[in-house]
Amino acid sequence: MKRKSPRMNLLLLVSMISTVLILLLLTMFLVLRAYRTSLVANVRTSGSRTVGQLTRIMEDYLSDIRENMDAISDVVSHDIVNREEYFDVFLQIRPEVIAVTTYDAEGNLLHCYSADHVINESFAAHTNLSFDASKINLYEEEYISAPHVVTLFEGYYPWVVTVIRPIHTVIGEAWIALDISCTNLSNDIDDVGIGDRGYCFLMDMDGNIVYHPQQQLIYSDLKEENVALISSLDDGVIEEGTSIYFVQTLKESTWRIIGVSYVQDVISNSVINMARALLVSAIGILLASLLLSAMVTNALTRPMRDLIQAMEAFEKDADHFSYQPVKGTREIEEVSQSFGHMVGKIQQLVETERNEEITLRKTELRALQAQINPHFLYNTLDSISWMCEQGKNAEAVEMVNALARLFRISISRGHELIPLADELKHAESYLQIQSVRYRGQFTYRFEVEESLLSYLCNKITLQPIIENAIYHGINGLVEEGEIIVKAAEAGDDILLSVEDNGMGMTEEQIDSIMKKAHSDKSGIGIKNVNDRLKIYFGDRYGITIDSVPDEGTRVHILMPKVTEEAAYENV
Amino acid sequence: MKMSKPFRICLVLLLCLTLTGCQAARVSPSRQYNVWFIAKSTSTGFWRSAFSGANVAKSEYNLQLTICGPDTEEDYEAQNAFIYDAIADHADAIVFSSISYTENAAAIDAAADAGIKVVVIDSNVNSKKVSARIGTDNVAAGKKAASVAIDAGYDSLVIGIVNFDLTSRNGQEREEGFRTAIKESGIGAEIYTINVVTDIEVAKEETKQLLLAHPEINVIVGLNEPLAVGAAEAVAELGLGDSVTMIGMDTNVRCIDLMRTGNVSALIAQNPYAMGYMGVEACYELLEGASYDPDVWIDTPTILVLEETMFSPESQRALFSFE
Numbered sequence: 001m002k003r004k005s006p007r008m009n010l011l012l013l014v015s016m017i018s019t020v021l022i023l024l025l026l027t028m029f030l031v032l033r034a035y036r037t038s039l040v041a042n043v044r045t046s047g048s049r050t051v052g053q054l055t056r057i058m059e060d061y062l063s064d065i066r067e068n069m070d071a072i073s074d075v076v077s078h079d080i081v082n083r084e085e086y087f088d089v090f091l092q093i094r095p096e097v098i099a100v101t102t103y104d105a106e107g108n109l110l111h112c113y114s115a116d117h118v119i120n121e122s123f124a125a126h127t128n129l130s131f132d133a134s135k136i137n138l139y140e141e142e143y144i145s146a147p148h149v150v151t152l153f154e155g156y157y158p159w160v161v162t163v164i165r166p167i168h169t170v171i172g173e174a175w176i177a178l179d180i181s182c183t184n185l186s187n188d189i190d191d192v193g194i195g196d197r198g199y200c201f202l203m204d205m206d207g208n209i210v211y212h213p214q215q216q217l218i219y220s221d222l223k224e225e226n227v228a229l230i231s232s233l234d235d236g237v238i239e240e241g242t243s244i245y246f247v248q249t250l251k252e253s254t255w256r257i258i259g260v261s262y263v264q265d266v267i268s269n270s271v272i273n274m275a276r277a278l279l280v281s282a283i284g285i286l287l288a289s290l291l292l293s294a295m296v297t298n299a300l301t302r303p304m305r306d307l308i309q310a311m312e313a314f315e316k317d318a319d320h321f322s323y324q325p326v327k328g329t330r331e332i333e334e335v336s337q338s339f340g341h342m343v344g345k346i347q348q349l350v351e352t353e354r355n356e357e358i359t360l361r362k363t364e365l366r367a368l369q370a371q372i373n374p375h376f377l378y379n380t381l382d383s384i385s386w387m388c389e390q391g392k393n394a395e396a397v398e399m400v401n402a403l404a405r406l407f408r409i410s411i412s413r414g415h416e417l418i419p420l421a422d423e424l425k426h427a428e429s430y431l432q433i434q435s436v437r438y439r440g441q442f443t444y445r446f447e448v449e450e451s452l453l454s455y456l457c458n459k460i461t462l463q464p465i466i467e468n469a470i471y472h473g474i475n476g477l478v479e480e481g482e483i484i485v486k487a488a489e490a491g492d493d494i495l496l497s498v499e500d501n502g503m504g505m506t507e508e509q510i511d512s513i514m515k516k517a518h519s520d521k522s523g524i525g526i527k528n529v530n531d532r533l534k535i536y537f538g539d540r541y542g543i544t545i546d547s548v549p550d551e552g553t554r555v556h557i558l559m560p561k562v563t564e565e566a567a568y569e570n571v
Numbered sequence: 572m573k574m575s576k577p578f579r580i581c582l583v584l585l586l587c588l589t590l591t592g593c594q595a596a597r598v599s600p601s602r603q604y605n606v607w608f609i610a611k612s613t614s615t616g617f618w619r620s621a622f623s624g625a626n627v628a629k630s631e632y633n634l635q636l637t638i639c640g641p642d643t644e645e646d647y648e649a650q651n652a653f654i655y656d657a658i659a660d661h662a663d664a665i666v667f668s669s670i671s672y673t674e675n676a677a678a679i680d681a682a683a684d685a686g687i688k689v690v691v692i693d694s695n696v697n698s699k700k701v702s703a704r705i706g707t708d709n710v711a712a713g714k715k716a717a718s719v720a721i722d723a724g725y726d727s728l729v730i731g732i733v734n735f736d737l738t739s740r741n742g743q744e745r746e747e748g749f750r751t752a753i754k755e756s757g758i759g760a761e762i763y764t765i766n767v768v769t770d771i772e773v774a775k776e777e778t779k780q781l782l783l784a785h786p787e788i789n790v791i792v793g794l795n796e797p798l799a800v801g802a803a804e805a806v807a808e809l810g811l812g813d814s815v816t817m818i819g820m821d822t823n824v825r826c827i828d829l830m831r832t833g834n835v836s837a838l839i840a841q842n843p844y845a846m847g848y849m850g851v852e853a854c855y856e857l858l859e860g861a862s863y864d865p866d867v868w869i870d871t872p873t874i875l876v877l878e879e880t881m882f883s884p885e886s887q888r889a890l891f892s893f894e
Contacts, residue, residue, distance in 0.1 A: 219889075
């Protein structure tokens with residue numbers, strides 16, 4: 001068997017959904033990619049700007065310190081008398097300067113100035129992290145140390161960087177060292193963020209972290225900064241693994257500002273958030289489009305199905321099909337209308353065809369009525385001739401009259417429907433003639449309700465039945481038979497019947513009579529009478545035959561009470 | 572065309588859903604957790620360091636952090652009051668260091684029953700409803716102290732241990748670690764333990780008496796910050812800096828000064844900053860759905876600082892807080 005073709009609604013649904021799906025995925029992919037790229041670009045720009053700003057701030061800070069150094073050098077080298085006072089004031093206004101120390105050419109500590117703390121000479125002699133005499137050659141230019149604690153005091157160990165510079169005096173002081181608090185840098189650096197979780201920190205060329213917003217975290221081993229990697233980086237923006245580093249070296253300094261932004265964190269998070277939002281709306285759109293396409297396909301296919309059903313119904317029973325226009329889209333409605341027109345046309349054609357057929361049949365029947373059985377005529381004329389020879393003139397006259405009546409009624413001026421009275425006369429004339437022919441073989445009588453005589457009936461309805469009763473019922477009967485013709489009222493109908501007490505018929509015989517178009521003799525047969533009744537009055541009218549073999553036959557003819565010929569004649 | 576009613580309702584619902592979905596996706600990350608940090612004290616160096624660690628974690632995880640603690644390290648009732656304040660404030664999590672192992676338990680249970688995650692740092696509380704515990708591995712700290720005594724080069728050891736209250740779990744664990752390590756070393760040792768209240772002056776006097784009663788003592792150990800300071804001062808005042816190996820806990824600045832004068836040989840530096848930081852971090856992670864095993868202490872490492880290398884970069888970092 002051939003595979004069934006897919007249904008239209010399924011086809012529509014699948015194509016719509018897949019289109020939407022592909023479009024959605026494509027859009028999502030493109031949007032996310034564009035979003036990520038713009039985020040990265042954003043982080044790079046804002047990071048560079050931030051680090052640039054911080055660089056300028058730190059450069060200002062350093063140049064500030066240099067100016068202070070210049071001033072201090074001046075004071076120290078000119079051996080101004082009120083040195084103590086100067087330092088008192090200086091340390092007051094520069095609280096981030098923890099201590100100022102001076103050293104001779106060999107690196108021996110000469111003086112220490114500090115705001116609140118007094119130097120512990122033995123401590124300082126034992127360990128001085130601010131000035132290492134063995135590294136004097138490093139100090140020839142300006143030198144900034146790695147961060148360390150101040151070891152000059154008792155009970156006070158702040159973290160500092162030391163700025164050391166040589167001075168040229170006559171009185172032996174050769175070096176000056178400034179201990180500057182690291183934590184003081186927090187104001188400038190802590191709140192400088194890059195993006196959500198990025199930050200900046202200060203590092204020197206050797207990879208020592210000078211200040212980090214999370215310095216204590218690093219010292220507590222809770223955080224690690226990839227110092228080895230970062231100190232190998234040149235200035236600029238470097239994307240390294242999951243991070244973006246912004247590196248900038250301060251002018252005339254060994255310090256570098258490092259900005260760190262966690263691309264993975266910042267970008268992936270927002271991309272994931274974005275993707276989630278997109279996904280949610282995509283699912284929404286998908287569902288909506290699913291619904292919508294279901295609706296659209298339903299709108300398309302439902303009237304289609306209706307139309308198909310209508311067509312099937314029409315196919316099964318074209319006569320009684322009553323066309324209801326199908327609602328739907330305009331195209332469908334147009335198809336439906338055309339179908340409606342077609343149905344109308346076809347039904348009209350069928351109707352015409354049927355009417356033509358009926359007319360043809362009527363014509364055919366009329367032609368049959370007009371035929372005279374030559375045997376009947378020959379026998380009758382033979383009988384008349386015989387009567388005349390026998391000198392039975394009165395009987396011969398009667399016979400001729402009966403024959404004349406028979407023919408006259410047969411013709412009836414071309415009318416198909418004649419008053420029941422005439423039809424009964426016709427039957428009587430026929431019986432009269434036949435009773436002469438079958439002399440002594442049967443008697444006949446009429447039982448007719450007078451009120452019915454004026455109703456119309458098809459002409460030559462009774463004669464074929466009586467003929468049948470004589471030929472098949474009475475003929476061959478030993479004793480005398482009887483034929484009774486009745487006309488009775490049956491509600492709105494008239495029931496004619498022809499009874500005989502002859503041989504009777506078997507079912508097979510009845511069947512053959514009812515179906516055979518013509519008797520072997522010419523003239524109208526019972527079947528034709530029946531057909532004609534049905535053609536004229538409808539299917540519920542016509543002939544029924546009750547027969548019991550050896551007892552007799554009763555033929556009923558049911559017809560409506562017809563008063564006007566016009567209603568039926570020209571159907 | 573005609574749409575069936577359920578169809579239309581479905582469509583409207585769907586649109587609403589989609590819109591709220593978008594909204595939800597945008598709004599969700601802005602919710603801040605409310606975390607309380609209830610310490611034993613707000614004034615000591617140890618706790619200030621813990622608070623700075625906590626504050627860093629607070630900024631890093633975008634939390635709302637309330638820090639509080641009683642005026643004295645004995646006032647467990649004030650701590651309980653703070654716990655109930657946190658419950659009333661609908662806190663999401665509490666970082667807690669218990670003054671009393673037993674007396675704080677009921678309040679902590681109440682907080683846990685109110686749906687608050689409890690993270691214990693440094694000192695334990697007798698509650699089964701704590702979600703995580705973070706602090707120093709005291710046995711290991713004790714062993715570290717012992718290693719200094721063992722490496723000091725004595726043929727046989729005579730040790731004076733200055734420990735705090737017998738009921739203190741931290742102190743007992745430190746002493747136990749110390750004794751175990753000494754025993755395992757195989758060096759003959761005689762150990763005298765004194766238990767004193769955690770007060771510098773008391774510890775100093777008691778240590779002096781111990782040292783005078785047993786002049787053969789060559790190792791002195793102070794098992795918490797005040798006891799270490801007291802014991803170190805006793806050694807210094809008796810002029811025993813050269814002959815006695817003094818080992819102390821924590822990094823009190825007086826101990827550091829005494830180390831510079833040769834009276835303290837070694838210090839075991841705890842990491843309160845890490846405790847504060849990890850405590851708050853644990854809160855965040857618990858609230859985000861992570862789980863910890865509350866029966867396993869998460870160890871904050873201790874660092875051994877020796878007199879000879881006390882200004883090495885590593886030792887500087889361990890001894891001196893950056894703030």
